Amino acid sequence: MSKPSAVHPKLSDVWALTWQRLGPRRLAYAAGLILSLSQSLIMMLDPFIINLVFNALEAREFADVRLIVAAGTAVFFFLTGTFLVGEYLKQDALNGLNTGLMAQAADEAQRLPLEYAQSAHSSDLVQRAAHDTQRMTGILNLLLDRMADQAAMFAMAAAYLLALNWRIALPLLAVSPLILAAGRLIRRRLKAIGSETAEQEAAVRLCLQDALQNLEIVRALGAEDWMTERFARERTRLNRLYARRTWWQQAVMLTTTSLSNLIILVTMLVVGLLAIRGEMALGSLMVYFALVWRINGPLESIGQIWGQVQEQIGASGRVFRLLKAEKEPQAVAGEAPAPSPAQGGLTMNGVSFRYRRFAEPLLPAGPSPAADDEWTVRSIDLELATGTFTALVGPSGSGKSTVAKLAAGLLFPHSGRIRICGLDPREDAEAARALVAYVPQTPHMFGGTIRDNIAVGRPGASDEDVTAAARAAMAHPFIVGLPDGYDTVIREHGRTLSGGQKQRIALARAVLSGRPVWILDEATSALDAETEREIIAMLLRLKATGHAILFVAHRLAAVTGADEIVVMQAGSVAQRGTHEELLRDRQGLYRRLWESFAPMQAASR
Ligand code: ADP
Numbered sequence: 001m002s003k004p005s006a007v008h009p010k011l012s013d014v015w016a017l018t019w020q021r022l023g024p025r026r027l028a029y030a031a032g033l034i035l036s037l038s039q040s041l042i043m044m045l046d047p048f049i050i051n052l053v054f055n056a057l058e059a060r061e062f063a064d065v066r067l068i069v070a071a072g073t074a075v076f077f078f079l080t081g082t083f084l085v086g087e088y089l090k091q092d093a094l095n096g097l098n099t100g101l102m103a104q105a106a107d108e109a110q111r112l113p114l115e116y117a118q119s120a121h122s123s124d125l126v127q128r129a130a131h132d133t134q135r136m137t138g139i140l141n142l143l144l145d146r147m148a149d150q151a152a153m154f155a156m157a158a159a160y161l162l163a164l165n166w167r168i169a170l171p172l173l174a175v176s177p178l179i180l181a182a183g184r185l186i187r188r189r190l191k192a193i194g195s196e197t198a199e200q201e202a203a204v205r206l207c208l209q210d211a212l213q214n215l216e217i218v219r220a221l222g223a224e225d226w227m228t229e230r231f232a233r234e235r236t237r238l239n240r241l242y243a244r245r246t247w248w249q250q251a252v253m254l255t256t257t258s259l260s261n262l263i264i265l266v267t268m269l270v271v272g273l274l275a276i277r278g279e280m281a282l283g284s285l286m287v288y289f290a291l292v293w294r295i296n297g298p299l300e301s302i303g304q305i306w307g308q309v310q311e312q313i314g315a316s317g318r319v320f321r322l323l324k325a326e327k328e329p330q331a332v333a334g335e336a337p338a339p340s341p342a343q344g345g346l347t348m349n350g351v352s353f354r355y356r357r358f359a360e361p362l363l364p365a366g367p368s369p370a371a372d373d374e375w376t377v378r379s380i381d382l383e384l385a386t387g388t389f390t391a392l393v394g395p396s397g398s399g400k401s402t403v404a405k406l407a408a409g410l411l412f413p414h415s416g417r418i419r420i421c422g423l424d425p426r427e428d429a430e431a432a433r434a435l436v437a438y439v440p441q442t443p444h445m446f447g448g449t450i451r452d453n454i455a456v457g458r459p460g461a462s463d464e465d466v467t468a469a470a471r472a473a474m475a476h477p478f479i480v481g482l483p484d485g486y487d488t489v490i491r492e493h494g495r496t497l498s499g500g501q502k503q504r505i506a507l508a509r510a511v512l513s514g515r516p517v518w519i520l521d522e523a524t525s526a527l528d529a530e531t532e533r534e535i536i537a538m539l540l541r542l543k544a545t546g547h548a549i550l551f552v553a554h555r556l557a558a559v560t561g562a563d564e565i566v567v568m569q570a571g572s573v574a575q576r577g578t579h580e581e582l583l584r585d586r587q588g589l590y591r592r593l594w595e596s597f598a599p600m601q602a603a604s605r
Contacts, residue, residue, distance in 0.1 A: 008191055008313055009320040011139075017323075018140040021100045022093065029093035033144060035086025038079040040153040044160065045076060047290035051164075054283035090145060098137045105129035105319055111327040114410045115355050123209040127202040128322045135198070135316045139309055147305050150298035157294035164291075165284055168274070172267050172295060179299040180306075182259045183252040187307045190252070193245050194314030200238045202318070207231040216495075249307060256303040260296040267292065328429045329412070344386040344421050345548040346407055346436075346517050351416035352378040353406055377402050377571045380416070384517065384548040389539060391559035392552045393593065394568030400552045401441075403568070404521040407550055408438035420517060437515040439523035443506030445494025450479055451486040453494075453505055457513040465512060472538050473507035474531050499526030507535060518542065518549040525554055532558055556590075556597050565590065 022029060049072045056064040106129040109117075117125070161169040211218055211227040218227055271288050274280045280288075352375045377399040384390050384407075392400050405411045406418060409425035409432040418425055425432035437457075445453055454469060455461045461469075466486065470476040478501055482488040494502050503526050510518065518539070524532040536558060539549055553559045560579040567575040567582065567590045574589050575582055582590035 008195060008317045011309070011313060013320065014136055014139050014313060014316060015143075018097060018101070018136050021104065022097050022140070023100070025093040025096045028089045029144075032086045032089030032091075032093060033148065035082050036090060036145070037149065037152050038082040038086065040149060040156060042076060042079045042083070043153060043294060044156050045072060045079070047160070047287050047294070050290060051283050051287050054286060058283070090141075094137050094141060097140070098134055101133040101136055101319075102129055105133050105322055108323050108325075108327065112322075112325060113328055113412070114405070116325070119357065121206050121210075123206045124202050125322070127205050128318050131201070132198055132316060132318045135312045136319060139312045139316065142305050142309050142312070147302055147309075150301045150305070154295060154298035154302075157291050157298075161288070161291045161295065164287060165280070168267070168271055168280075168288060171270070172263070172292065175263050176260075176296055176299055179256050179260050179263070179296060180303055183255040183303055183307065186248055186251050186255065187303075187310045190245070190248050190307050190311040191314035193241065193248060194311035195317050196314075197238070197241045197245060197311075198315035198318050200234070200241050204231070204234045204238050207234050245311065249304075249311075252307040253300075253304055256300045260300050264292050264296055329426050344516055344546065345388070346382070346384040346421070346550070347417075347419045348380050348382040348403075348407065348413075349417045351380040351382075351403075351406060351413040351418060353402060353411060353413050355402075375571055377406070377568075380406075380573060382407070382550075382566065384550055386516070386546045386548050387543055388563045389543045389549045389551065389561070391562035391565045392550060392568065393554075393556060393559065393565060393590070394574070395593070398568040399571045400568055401521050404438075404519050404550065404552050407517075408436045408519045409433040410438070435515055436517045436519055437510035437513050439503075439506050439510050439518075439520045441503075441522040441525055442499070443502055443509075443523075445490045445497065445502055445505065447490065449484075449487050449489055450482070450505065453490055454486075454508045454512055457509050461512055466508075469508040469512035470504075472511045473504050474527075474534050474538075475501070475504035475508045478504070500528070500531070503527060504531075511538075516547055518547055519552075520550070521552045522554050523552075524558065529557075536561075556594055567593075 019026070049068060052068045053065055056062075056068060109125045109129055112120075112125075158169070158173055161172070207227070207230050211231065218224060268289070271280065271285065275282075275285045354374060354376050380403055382390070382403070392403060394400055402411065406413060407420075409418070409420060409429050412426050412429075420432040421435045423432040423435065446456060451463070451466055454466050454475075458465075463486070467476065470479055470486075479486055479488070490497065494505075497505070503523055507523065510520075520539075524535050527535065532555070536551075539551065540561070543549055551559055551562065559565060562579070564576060565579060565582055566573055567588075569589055575585065582588060583594060585591060
């Protein structure tokens with residue numbers, strides 16, 4: 001579990017973000033707040049009516065008593081109706097705010113650097129976007145609704161008491177605000193607990209998701225008990241935090257209510273004495289008893305709500321760290337140069353890259369490496385001209401996939417330059433990526449039909465286009481063999497499809513995208529040799545129509561016809577040339593790889 005950062009957002013940060021996100025709903029929310037203030041008026045209604053009724057009784061005006069009760073009842077129903085409308089308006093605005101914050105967090109999570117997204121568990125990002133954002137809505141609601149409500153009730157009760165008898169009102173109003181000061185230190189503690197609890201909730205979610213998403217492998221390994229124990233351990237830790245939170249919340253409540261009760265006790269003694277001496281009317285005494293709770297009660301609540309606000313601010317730090325984290329470069333509107341077909345293909349000049357470790361608060365740990373051997377890939381030069389087929393080969397871990405991801409604009413070089421059809425991905429990653437068909441070894445299948453999965457890069461493609469792409473990628477025969485053909489629903493991550501079927505769907509996606517640069521990272525590894533040969537024949541046809549192709553290959557036999565083979569070793573380019581040229585170098589890595597693979601390749605042909 002990542003350690004929570006000690007840095008919490010400020011209340012002003014939360015306020016600015018939520019208020020801005022509320023956008024055009026502000027008016028409805030403000031109207032809702034005003035209308036729901038009628039709840040405070042309802043609370044004030046009975047002391048007011050008690051006073052009127054007692055005065056009327058003292059004056060023996062019994063007709064007035066009836067009138068007051070009837071009018072009071074009518075006002076009560078009117079205020080209740082107003083309150084309900086206000087509640088609806090507020091809730092509707094807050095639902096909109098929740099949606100907006102969630103969408104913003106999800107959008108920012110999608111723009112995190114790929115290195116971060118790969119090193120974090122997806123459940124952590126889901127928790128931030130789907131759950132932690134709601135805490136910010138909670139803060140706005142606590143401040144503007146519950147706190148403002150209590151403040152309004154306090155103000156009305158205080159004004160009424162002052163008007164009634166300022167001599168007893170003033171001492172009470174002078175000491176009561178002390179209630180707010182009580183529990184200040186404890187409230188600060190709640191902020192840290194809020195932050196720790198949110199982190200631990202994410203850890204529990206991660207455990208659950210890990211176990212449930214990977215049932216097959218968990219069962220195969222017999223790791224059910226291990227998973228259950230891990231979950232129980234994290235959950236126990238979370239329960240301890242919940243218990244600590246409840247303890248400190250109770251501590252805030254205890255300090256505020258104790259002080260409040262003390263104040264009420266002392267002032268009641270004074271008022272009681274005044275009444276005994278006959279210096280106060282019976283009606284005033286009754287009203288005082290009703291009002292004193294309506295003055296101290298709201299102050300107690302404000303103290304406790306403030307504690308909750310602190311706790312939620314601590315917890316919402318997870319969203320702020322996501323929003324403030326480094327993001328992928330995006331073009332400033334109107335500044336990105338348009339890709340030019342004349343500059344087609346892809347070039348890499350002196351590209352070096354290292355995977356950075358990311359830690360909370362989502363900032364990369366440490367600067368770029370100084371020593372040469374710390375780079376994952378270094379000084380890579382590559383030229384994929386239009387109408388060429390380049391192969392990238394080398395031992396496992398030599399950096400082939402990293403080069404493929406750099407070429408696809410998914411990772412960004414720390415030094416050197418990449419141009420995709422003339423565009424620098426560091427200046428506008430999205431535009432550069434839109435020119436590349438990237439097919440990884442284990443392509444992701446989305447929820448939906450096979451047709452949706454092929455058309456994912458080109459929504460709105462016609463059925464004919466989808467079928468033509470599937471035919472080109474050798475996927476059509478197996479798709480029509482499925483019970484529902486192209487309408488077969490793919491289960492989570494395509495678990496019901498074989499590795500080779502998923503690869504062919506991914507290749508069909510790439511065909512349909514019609515992009516000029518193709519990066520295939522062992523994209524045919526799960527196919528039989530014959531299907532792979534047919535796919536390569538398709539790639540050669542694409543090459544003939546001006547596509548630039550980079551093919552990362554494990555099976556060397558697949559790429560003997562490449563225009564250039566680039567051989568990687570320990571992050572650098574060790575050799576380059578055609579198959580024949582490379583074989584001529586008897587001491588070269590390629591020759592060694594070829595010889596060690598030759599018997600297997602012969603067998604697979
Ligand atoms: P290849 O494709 O040749 O097998 P890779 O490019 O996948 O090699 O990996 C090169 C090196 O980078 C390996 O040492 C690997 O452990 C490391 N690596 C790959 N992906 C990541 C990642 N997301 N974070 C950190 N290190 C990584």
